[in-house]
Amino acid sequence: MLLSHGSLGWKLKSSLYVITGVIAAFLALPIFFIMALSFGSSQWLVFPPPSWTLKWYERFFDNPQWIESAWTSLQVASLTSIIATLLAIPASFALVRGKFRGRDYLYTFFTLPMVVPVVIIAVAVYGTFLNLGLTGTLFAFVTSHVIIALPFAIISIINSLRLFDKSIEDAAVICGAHRIQAILKVTFPVIKPGVISAALFSFLVSWDEVVISVMMASPNLQTLPVKMWSTLRQDLTPVIAVASTLLILLSLFIMIIASFVRKQSNHR
Amino acid sequence: MSLQTNSMTQSPLVCLRELNKEYGKFTAVDHINLDIKKGEFLTFLGSSGSGKSTTLSMIAGFETPTSGEILLNDASLIHIPSHKRGIGMVFQHYSLFPHMTVRDNIGFPLDIRKVAKDERDQKVDEILKLVQLEAFADRRPSMLSGGQKQRVAIARALVYEPEILLMDEPLGALDKKLREELQDELRLLHKRLGITIVYVTHDQDEAMRLSERIAIFKEGEIVGLGTGKDLYRKPPNAFVASFLGNSNFLKVSVTGSASAMLNKQHIEVENVHEVPIDQKAVLMIRPENLHILTPEQAEKEPLMAGFNQLSGTVNESVFLGESLTCSITIPSGEKVVSKNIATEQPDLAPGSTVFIRWNSKLSSLYSKWEQSDINKNAA
């Protein structure tokens, strides 16, 4: 590297630390803020909180609507994660190994939901499900979330499949394993970190999705972000801070697992 | 599969018949015919892109031939999938299973075959001993050196006792010293086990060192097949002559069944390829078969029957320890290079006049050649 850490003067070095710290704080402060507020006693989200309390947490867990929406979120995200990953595996194999015309266009096509504005997808999906009379169903939630999660899952698996030396799989085949057996016993264990991060990222995409979910939601089926959004429109209560905190904690937890998986795969 | 049917007869283990592989309009392997004998060490030698790996992949079943036939013990392999061919293969980059220990890597083919645990463990132990890796049995491949990895790969390919072992540049990723060590091990292993090995390399020293026969590949064709010695001493064509070792090429025109004209001088030639009279040809002489004499020496020693002599001027001579190379311009203006044992050579100053002699039996005559063949003159 041109700028190695050691060759920088202390002035430059310390100012770099300061800048990094400011940016990190800028990114993390809202999260700390909202977490602190969830424990604050003020009804009006006064900061700093006059005193600390767990009553908003009680409110959250006592309200079946919150619990139900959290449960729905968990269900939708898990199903999205499983389905997107299961679809991404064969798609990635085809996109990496396949020899057919238009393969690269197909790749672009598969990753399109990542660049198309979510609102457009949301409107399209809403229109479709409205026609089918399926809005407000778990099926509609999961299907529409899979659409936007799939690109992330595919990219994650494709990356690890591209790094995988196919001759390892060939070695298993010439050793007597059927191609499918070789993929199961050799290829999958090696690309497992990629598959796991595909599942984790699909989960996250669904977990904090709000634009599509708002359109899919019905009064008796909504995800946590949708419930937060609709509550927010009525009144500003610290229970939202609680919901946010729980949302963040689960995301954080998944990010930690993902980085752990990545670290393990780098070790090999 | 009837694998054992013909092991007693002389029929070859593997036959390639008019084997052809095309990628679109590009012909990677061009109607190859080859018999691989049981128990032999055969090497595919050729420059990059000459179709060696493609041929090997077709034998292994990873590539499907465009046309042609592959026979193993007289039975067609074409429609048999790779995993049922019972072939062993070692890849250039080891291709070990990174998530398994050395022991499990080697045991994998046996596990797939559902071999009973006792027998499996016993076989794995035996082969670990054979490749001297007992101490590393419980390590992961990432904790092995390159040479150790390749030994594991060889062990994994041998453990199920395949009739034939394919090796695609197995030592290509190793440094020179380790490569030579493993070459020796491999040669011993082949002798000991009597297994048929088909080996791919583009290193001619390696090919010479290891193989009983060499098939020389050029642009998807086999242009030379035989023992290293025969191919070197009597190359079947100008390409093989220039590809294997160093060579001098001189332009001549044929004047008789054993004579030719080289720049207004009659010389004797060995015309095994029966080049017709009056045809232009190239004469190939290996540098070590060109003897250099000072004018005094030439006067003292009479020219023996079957030998030719030309005069020349020394350009430069280089002392290489055990040998001495000397570049000489002959009257036609062509340059030749000689290489002789240093102790037998007089000191030759640049510009001095010398005579060169060679045994016509140790030269080869070709009526067909490409400029690229003779451009790679010994210098």
Ligand SMILES: Nc1ncnc2c1ncn2[C@@H]1O[C@H](COP(=O)(O)OP(=O)(O)OP(=O)(O)O)[C@@H](O)[C@H]1O
């Ligand atoms: N899948 C493929 N598609 C198109 N062309 C290919 C493919 N595989 C090989 N070729 C071409 O076929 C030719 C022969 O390739 P091959 O790998 O057999 O060469 P090789 O003799 O093994 O060379 P090297 O010493 O570099 O390994 C090369 O020109 C290569 O570009």
Ligand SMILES: [Mg+2]
């Ligand atoms: Mg090759």
